[in-house]
Amino acid sequence: MSQLPADCLNEIFDYLEEDKFTLHSCLLVNRLWCGVSVRILWKNVWNYKTLIACLPKESKEILYENKIITTTLNSKTPLFDYTTFIKSLSIYNVHDMIKNILQNYQSITPQNLNYKKYIVAREIYKFLMNKISSLRELYFYSYPIINVPNVTFTSYPGAKDCLKYLSKLSCRSDIYPEFFYQLSKICENLQSLSITFENIISNGLIDLISVQKNLKHLVISCYNGEDITNIISSLSKLPNTIIKFDFLYNNGLRNISNFIFLPTITDKHLELSFITKFTNLQELILSFDYNFEYFKELQYASFPHLQVLKFNYSCPKYELLIKFLENNGKNLKEFYVKNNGYLLNLAIAKFCPNLRKLFTIFRNDELETIKVIFNNCQYLESIQAWCGGRYLNDKEILDIIVKYSPRNFYELNIYYIWGAQPKILPEELEEFFINWNNRIPQKSFSFIITKGSKCLKFMKENIEVIEKYKKLGIIKKFKL
Incomplete structure (x- = not known):
């Protein structure tokens, strides 16, 4: 039986990236399969024991001297230089590994636990920044339950080369400012930026946003009505490169999973007019927990390339949304709205002739409305x-x-x-x-x-x- 070449296997195994069990079984087939599958497995750091085994001798000695590892642990040389395969890094996962390392080795007293965490974090990040040739994705979410001290890994040797081609960053707004300051000096070409806002917004975040030259996908999540006025101001000054914008805003009055519609509420921290500057938008997703008054700032906006429009949870007032569809419905391919009203559904039929996918709500007296939509939207799939x-x-x-x-x-x-x-x-x-x-x-x-x-x-x-x-x-x- 002929052997598939490595590039074919690589393309096939890419589809198994989330299936660790199957990929692990591929390691055992033969040398070629092992070499290809291990590269997919180690796009993300996933095994702390292997990671510790890959550390340089100097780092292991530091961990040993601080009674974090034993002398005999991981004495074998790893089969691969695993860290060179890493393309995606989750800070939360690294911190979780640190917690596991300290739980599974020698007993550590509470008095010096934080110091031990810092030592392990420092050695791991020094190693990763030096070994990862080109990180593509960085997820920076850390939570008090793990409580690993801050390590400014962005200033470590090798960090500039490791991070300069970073294309995707997902993070919280309350990360220590030095992280954002350092990253803003390295990364000017992020293509995807996702920010979950907290009550604290680090000063350096605005610096990072302001230097971006080629941002394509922007995600903003506010779960408790955070004031993002200054952030919006910096977004308004970005080059017009954004093609996908996902904005979740919950003012904290109720759970966004509840679809009961409330009276219109205004929020002094919220405005949408800055979105009008993103005239190259192809996809717009708005997830709001009430009938947001500020959509009136978008009703006359023009997005000539808009293909996907989604309203998760609440819907704007009909008259505002209908006016928006009149201006922007012609090129829409997908439209999602969780609300019911025959006037809106008739507007969809009138202004959105090129739809492929539609999610709207029809009452039991709207059979004729569906027929009108089917008749007018001839590309509907x-x-x-x-x-x-x-x-x-x-x-x-x-x-x-x-x-x-x-x-x-x-x-x-x-x-x-x-x-x-x-x-x-x-x-x-x-x-x-x-x-x-x-x-x-x-x-x-x-x-x-x-x-x-x-x-x-x-x-x-x-x-x-x-x-x-x-x-x-x-x-x-x-x-x-």
Whole structure:
């Protein structure tokens, strides 16, 4: 049997990056498979014992002298120079490893625990900064439960070469300022920046944002109404390179997982006008926990390249959103909104003719509205809808899809609301798939079902019908 070349194996194994168990089994096949899979496994630091084994002799001696490791530990030379494969680094994971190291070796008294943590952190970071040739992703989240003292690794020898091609940074706003100051001198070409804001916002964060020249993806998360006025000011001055913006804002009054709509609330710390400067946006995701008044600052904005628009949780006022769609709906490919109202749904049909995916909410009196959307949105491929209560039932949706959906349509995602029960019978489901198979052109159907709390199981007989048509190739994908 001929052997696949290493570059082919590398491309295949990339798909297994999150499957540590399978990748670990690939290590045991042969030398070639081992060499390729270990590079994927060690894109992230994941084994603290191996990491300690890779430390230079000087670092091991320091750990031994401080009674952190034993003399006989990790005496074997590692098979690979594992740290040279690292492309992604999580500070939280490193700190968790430090905690495990100190738990699993010699007993350490509480009085000198922090000092021991600092020593281990210092030696690990010195080693990583020196050995990692080009780090691509850095995740800096650290929590009091682990409580590792700050180590300014950005100033260590080798840090500049290690971090200068960093393309993705995810962090909290309250990291010690020196980290941001040092990084702002090294990294000017981040492509993705994700910031979770806390009550403390380090001064150096503005410096880091201000020097960026090619930022493509920006994520801002505020869970308790943090004041980010100064940050917004620095964002407004960035070059117009951002193509994806994800903004989560919770004013702390309620849990954002609750979809009960509150009266309009204003927040002195919140404004959206700065988004109008991102005229190259292709994707905009707004996750707000109330009917945000400040969307009026965007209603007349123009985003000629916008293809994906998502409103997680609450929705702006209809009149504001409809005006926004009038200006920006033509090029939309995906639109997600968790609210119901026939005026909005009719506006979607009118202003968004090129949609491929749609998630909106239809009441049980909006059958005609769905027909209008199907008629006007001729490229529509997928729709998500709620079923039960005052919303449509599953049989109605399937009937409309088979009769009126456009020729490219192939996917239905149904969410059964709290306490709702499936209405469709096995014979009705079978009739749908027979009719679907007779459509021209023929396309395999994808059927995704999500059940809310108190929703009974999808009927066993219905599952049997679905399995039958999966075997016949009429159903491409079924997920329950």
